[in-house]
Amino acid sequence: MTDRATDRPPGPTTPKAQGIAAEVRRRIVEREWRQGDRIPDEADLATEFGAARATVNKALQLLADEGLLDRRRRAGTRVAPAPIRKATFTIPIIREQVEQAGMAYAHRVVSQRLAPPPAALAVRLGLARDARLIHLVTVHEGDGRPFQYEDRWLNPAAEPELATVDFRQMSANEWLVRNAPYLRADIAFHAANASARDARLLDIAPGRAILVLQRTTWNEAGPITSVRLACHPGFVMTAEA
C-alpha cells in the first residue's frame, strides 16, 4: 500500500496537508489547544491523522508561517502566545489599478534629467554623492485626472537598460515591474498634507491629506530605484490576512 488514496475511500480533492492544517487551526481557534500549550509532536500527529510525518510537517509549517505556532527543535511545537499576524498586499502596476477602477489610463512625464542624488538619498541607497542617476517625475491619470504622481530616482548602474528606455512610451513603474526583477524591497507609507507641489501635480487643494508610499528596490548590483508615490485623496490601499 504505497499509495495514499488506496486507504481513503472517497478521497475529497482537498490536499491532505491542508486538511490537517485546518483541523489543527480549528483546535487552536476553539481553545482545544490554548496559547502557549505544547501540541503533540509530528510523529504522534502523523499517527493520529494516518499520514506521513512529512505531510504533517508541511501542515505545521503552514501554520507557523501564519504565526499561529512556534516551532523549535527539541522544544517541540507550541501554540504561539501572541500570534504575530501578517497581512500582505500586492504591489500593482498603476495602469492596471486605474483600469480596474474602470477609468482610462494615461501618464505623462513632467520632467526627466540626469542628476546626482541628494545627500539623504545617497546615504539611504549607499551610493556615492557623484553617482549618475535619472530623476523622473511622472503623473498617472485616470480619465484625464491625476491619480498618483511619482518622484523617482533610477540607477542605471544597477540596471543598464534603464538608460535607453523611453518612459513616455511605458511608465517607469510598468517597465520596472515587467523587466527588472528585484531581490529585495523596502516599503513605507504614511499620511501627509499635500505640499504646494503635490497639490499642483495632483490638482487638489494644498493641505489635503494624501497617502504617500516610499519604495526602494534592490538587485545584486545595488539599488535599482527609489520612488515617492503620492496618491490622490480618497485612495484606499487594501490588504488581507
Added chain:
Amino acid sequence: MTDRATDRPPGPTTPKAQGIAAEVRRRIVEREWRQGDRIPDEADLATEFGAARATVNKALQLLADEGLLDRRRRAGTRVAPAPIRKATFTIPIIREQVEQAGMAYAHRVVSQRLAPPPAALAVRLGLARDARLIHLVTVHEGDGRPFQYEDRWLNPAAEPELATVDFRQMSANEWLVRNAPYLRADIAFHAANASARDARLLDIAPGRAILVLQRTTWNEAGPITSVRLACHPGFVMTAEA
C-alpha cells in the same frame, strides 16, 4: 546511497532547496531566462542539480509564491511575464510598538457602552440592526502623549468572553491579539485630514494628515471586531518584500 550528504563533500549548511531557488532566481534576474520563457521541467532540473524532484518542486513553489514563476500542469513552468510582487507587514500589539520606540506605554478608555451597530457597519459585518455590540473608544499613549486612538466595535456573539473583559486592565487590541485567533481579516488604510474629534483625541490641530487603518476580523462564528485606528501624524508603517 540513501543520504543526500554522502555525495556532497563539504555540504554547507544552506538547505538544498533554497540553493536551487537562489540559482533559478539568479538566472531570472540576470535574464538568462527571460520573462515568458519556459524553463526546464522539474525532472530535468532535478537531474541538473543532483536533487530529488520533490526538492526541486519545493524550490520552484517558493519562487512561484514570490510571483516570479507561473506554473501550470502540462504547460510547464514559465518566468512570470509581469511578476506580481507582494509585500507583507506585521499587525502589531500597539503597546509593543510604543515600547519599541522607547516610550512609556499607557492607554485609557474614553468610552464604553453597549449599542447596536450603525447601519453601514451592520451591512459591512452582515449583522442584524439590533445586534448587541460593545462600542469602545480608546486612546493609546506614548510618554503621556496620544499615539493612536481606536474606535472599535466588538461582537460578543462571536467571542463570548469579550463581554467579561475589563478593557482598562488590558487594551482590546492586546486582549484580542492574545486571546482571539481569527480566521480572516480585512485591512484597509488611507490618509485623512483630522476631524475635530480626531484632533481632540490625538491632541493635534484639525486638518493634520493622519494615517487611518480600518480592520475587521472574523472567526467561524462571525465578525469579532471592526476597528478604525487613527495614527498620530508622522506615523510610518513599514513593510518588506
Added chain:
DNA sequence: CAGTGGTCTAGACCACGAG
C-alpha cells in the same frame, strides 16, 4: 491522451538546543 506539476509515503540523516 500524454506530459507536467501536485501531492503523498516511508525511510533516513542531520542540526539544534532544552534539560
Added chain:
DNA sequence: TCGTGGTCTAGACCACTGG
C-alpha cells in the same frame, strides 16, 4: 545528550490541461 523539528530521497499515483 538525545528528542524534536528540518530536510532530503526515491518512488508512486493523481489531477489537470494543452495539443
